[in-house]
Amino acid sequence: MERLTLDGRSPASSGQHSAPPAPGVVRAGAPPAAHRPTDSAGVRDAILEAIDHKAGVRVVGRGTWLDAGRPVDDVRHVALDALTGVVDYTPGDLTLTARAGTTLAEIAAATAANGQWLALAPWGGDAGSLGATAATASAGPMSGAVGTPRDIIIGLEAVTGTGDIVRGGGRVVKNVAGFDLTRLMVGAWGTLGVLTEISVRLRALPEHDVTLALPVPGTVALIGGLLTRLRTAAVSPLGLELVSAALCRRLGIGTEPLLITRLAGNEDSVAGQREALGLLGDVGDVSGGIWNTLRVAEPSSAAVVRLSGPAGRFAETWATAQRVAATVDGGFAHATVLRSVARVVLPLDDGALPAPAVEALESITRESCIFERLPATLWPTLAPTAVTDRLSRGIRAAFDPHRLLNPGILGES
Numbered sequence: 001m002e003r004l005t006l007d008g009r010s011p012a013s014s015g016q017h018s019a020p021p022a023p024g025v026v027r028a029g030a031p032p033a034a035h036r037p038t039d040s041a042g043v044r045d046a047i048l049e050a051i052d053h054k055a056g057v058r059v060v061g062r063g064t065w066l067d068a069g070r071p072v073d074d075v076r077h078v079a080l081d082a083l084t085g086v087v088d089y090t091p092g093d094l095t096l097t098a099r100a101g102t103t104l105a106e107i108a109a110a111t112a113a114n115g116q117w118l119a120l121a122p123w124g125g126d127a128g129s130l131g132a133t134a135a136t137a138s139a140g141p142m143s144g145a146v147g148t149p150r151d152i153i154i155g156l157e158a159v160t161g162t163g164d165i166v167r168g169g170g171r172v173v174k175n176v177a178g179f180d181l182t183r184l185m186v187g188a189w190g191t192l193g194v195l196t197e198i199s200v201r202l203r204a205l206p207e208h209d210v211t212l213a214l215p216v217p218g219t220v221a222l223i224g225g226l227l228t229r230l231r232t233a234a235v236s237p238l239g240l241e242l243v244s245a246a247l248c249r250r251l252g253i254g255t256e257p258l259l260i261t262r263l264a265g266n267e268d269s270v271a272g273q274r275e276a277l278g279l280l281g282d283v284g285d286v287s288g289g290i291w292n293t294l295r296v297a298e299p300s301s302a303a304v305v306r307l308s309g310p311a312g313r314f315a316e317t318w319a320t321a322q323r324v325a326a327t328v329d330g331g332f333a334h335a336t337v338l339r340s341v342a343r344v345v346l347p348l349d350d351g352a353l354p355a356p357a358v359e360a361l362e363s364i365t366r367e368s369c370i371f372e373r374l375p376a377t378l379w380p381t382l383a384p385t386a387v388t389d390r391l392s393r394g395i396r397a398a399f400d401p402h403r404l405l406n407p408g409i410l411g412e413s
Helices: 040-053 104-112 130-136 181-185 220-232 245-251 267-278 290-295 311-325 355-363 376-382 390-399
Strands: 057-060 076-079 086-090 095-099 153-160 165-169 193-201 208-215 239-243 258-265 284-286 302-308 332-336 341-347 369-373
Touching: 040 057, 040 076, 040 153, 040 193, 086 104, 095 104, 095 130, 104 130, 130 193, 153 181, 165 181, 165 193, 208 267, 220 311, 239 245, 239 290, 245 290, 245 332, 258 267, 258 290, 302 311, 302 355, 311 332, 311 341, 311 355, 355 376
Parallel strands: 057 076
Antiparallel strands: 086 095, 095 193, 153 165, 153 193, 208 258, 208 284, 239 258, 239 332, 302 341, 302 369, 332 341
16 A cells, blocks of 8 residues: 655656646656755755746656656656655654655664664665655555554655645654644655655564465465464464465575565564464475565566455455466566455566456456556556546645646546
8 A cells, every 4th residue: 555756667658648738848758857956945946946837747766666656747857866864863762754865775774773673664675765655655565564654654744736845743653733744645646745854663673583484275265264274373473475486486485385474573472473383384484585585576667466355355366366467477476464465566578568468457457456567558448547536636736736746647637
């Protein structure tokens, strides 16, 4: 819920906008003007300049996920990779504030010395920025246990589409606030404001941290039975990821589907949970580094769809995910069991998907699914619905009345 600032590759214009460009707006084909601010004032100046020129703004973080979400009209870029650094870190309060362009790797290095960590860990690895993770509300394999970005982010600063610098939440965990600006902007994909500073809550690194692998049976009924037994077992995993056979081969951990489990806590707790997990099958040890390897397994050119379903029927959702993954050579699936969310990753061949894959994706569009990444030409076909409800339009008009921020990312015209 599940990666504004978008970290990634730049897509071509989708051609979704049939209206002629407004005067002064630069459209695809012309080299976009670029801004690389180093502080919030610089971001504000870039937005005010865009307002003066009636030019849309493409907000860029570290440039690792720009093909996520619907295609954005590539007008002028505001790159946040120079807006970096930890602004405030209070280990005793388990809170940290950093500028939006700061990478997750930099934050990990800063907190590890104090035995702490930022539990966001989104798909894509730690090379992405904190601002991109917040703006896209990207969640990773630990999110079922530690929460999503909306749970972990406690405050932020942003520059709205009117050029105003606004703040929501705070730098402390206990913060009394009225309008929840933080939760509104987290996951808004940069359509309400350019995130410039984010405050997060941290966690203490566990005393013991082990990763185990459990073989997964081959039928829907047997998988459903395993998941039911897991829900009643005396385990409280930090991560519980179902991994398809294709992905296991890619990761070098076998040739059959596995359930990868991360157990963390004190020595007695981990030992007890390991024993309980052993009652479900033949568990084996796996290197803890598998979690970071899993997070970066997605190729740079791929279509990605996220499926969800009721916990009691998640085995069926998993079967659908594997069916779709099998339509492309090298396709794979994995699922965050604690959230009942599966992701299907389909590598692209010269930027396109084969017909069987498109047909399979068309067959699931009526289920609970979200497209994360698609070739630009497929968005109108597979996910034509734009964000057009009255509430969303009203909020967008209040924060970005000129429709300058990441135009088209939500499918709006």
